[in-house]
Amino acid sequence: MGLLVDGKWQDKWYDTKENQGKFKRESAQLRNWITPDGSAGPTGKDGFKAELGRYHLYVSLACPWAHRTLIFRKLKGLEQAISVSVVSPDMLSEGWEFDKDNHSTGDHLFDVSFMHQIYTKHNPTYSGRVTVPVLWDKKTNQIVSNESAEIIRMMNDAFDHLTDNHEDFYPAHLADAIDEINDEVYHAINNGVYKCGFATEQDAYEEAFDNLFIALDKLEARLSIQRYLVGSTLTEADWRLFTTLIRFDAVYVGHFKCNHRTIESYPHLSGYLRELYQWPGVADTVDFYHIKRHYYFSHTMINPTQIVPKGPGVDYSAPHNRDRL
Numbered sequence: 001m002g003l004l005v006d007g008k009w010q011d012k013w014y015d016t017k018e019n020q021g022k023f024k025r026e027s028a029q030l031r032n033w034i035t036p037d038g039s040a041g042p043t044g045k046d047g048f049k050a051e052l053g054r055y056h057l058y059v060s061l062a063c064p065w066a067h068r069t070l071i072f073r074k075l076k077g078l079e080q081a082i083s084v085s086v087v088s089p090d091m092l093s094e095g096w097e098f099d100k101d102n103h104s105t106g107d108h109l110f111d112v113s114f115m116h117q118i119y120t121k122h123n124p125t126y127s128g129r130v131t132v133p134v135l136w137d138k139k140t141n142q143i144v145s146n147e148s149a150e151i152i153r154m155m156n157d158a159f160d161h162l163t164d165n166h167e168d169f170y171p172a173h174l175a176d177a178i179d180e181i182n183d184e185v186y187h188a189i190n191n192g193v194y195k196c197g198f199a200t201e202q203d204a205y206e207e208a209f210d211n212l213f214i215a216l217d218k219l220e221a222r223l224s225i226q227r228y229l230v231g232s233t234l235t236e237a238d239w240r241l242f243t244t245l246i247r248f249d250a251v252y253v254g255h256f257k258c259n260h261r262t263i264e265s266y267p268h269l270s271g272y273l274r275e276l277y278q279w280p281g282v283a284d285t286v287d288f289y290h291i292k293r294h295y296y297f298s299h300t301m302i303n304p305t306q307i308v309p310k311g312p313g314v315d316y317s318a319p320h321n322r323d324r325l
């Protein structure tokens with residue numbers, strides 16, 4: 001695990017010493033947008049017009065942030081339009097790898113061995129962490145974006161005129177409500193589980209743990225009276241929560257010490273999770289082999305034996321009963 005400094009790979013983990021043992025996630029650096037006409041989006045430069053076949057996604061099937069983009073690719077009917085390469089589950093001294101003998105598709109564009117080589121193809125002197133997902137422009141040979149929250153917004157509407165899929169997971173009249181819940185879910189839950197797992201001091205861990213379960217309890221109450229996070233409409237906010245919930249009992253409870261309770265033990269959150277899992281096309285994007293193997297095998301500072309647990313064997317295909325709400 002490491003990062004690029006002036007285009008050179010360095011094997012170095014996050015330094016929590018400067019932050020009282022707290023894990024601080026770095027902001028994504030590459031923030032351009034694909035738009036229907038190629039004009040600039042809310043951040044970054046212009047020149048990324050929506051075109052079928054022009055863009056490529058680099059993902060890990062283990063990663064909850066990359067998982068969002070795979071779900072949107074599926075739900076928005078973009079599988080033919082946007083090609084994908086999947087990294088191996090193990091993220092070791094060279095970071096994310098394309099090892100075809102280890103559950104990777106290989107790099108379909110350049111056949112390189114490591115994800116950091118994609119970042120240095122974009123910019124030979126790149127400095128920063130080498131994260132997935134990455135959205136690549138095959139036409140101009142550069143990274144469009146490495147921020148999943150923005151990649152899913154582009155996928156939500158930039159290609160609609162080409163695909164005729166007008167399903168809208170961020171409708172204007174719900175935008176404020178979605179942004180508000182996203183903010184809470186991001187800090188306390190999506191990133192909250194990482195703050196628990198990567199904390200290196202007891203207080204830092206306990207603070208993240210308490211905030212995580214306060215937030216989950218709040219969502220349990222909310223989902224006891226409404227079907228989805230912002231009411232009766234399924235939105236982006238639900239998909240952003242889903243990718244953390246589906247990893248929770250398999251990984252975060254044990255590996256990240258988020259063990260106050262499992263998602264299975266929450267009557268409403270567990271039914272909600274099953275409903276989202278059973279949404280047409282979504283189960284195909286969930287790969288528990290990659291999920292469990294990645295976390296338990298890669299984070300040797302947390303799990304030095306690299307043993308991957310066999311359980312928990314939750315049945316996400318069981319009836320969800322959410323249609324009663």
Ligand SMILES: N[C@@H](CCC(=O)N[C@@H](CS)C(=O)NCC(=O)O)C(=O)O
Nearest residue numbers: 028063064065129131132146147148
């Ligand atoms: N802000 C990014 C975060 C992505 C991210 O942190 N991905 C993780 C995998 S789950 C990663 O690649 N980590 C490698 C590292 O931090 O060195 C996004 O949401 O797109």
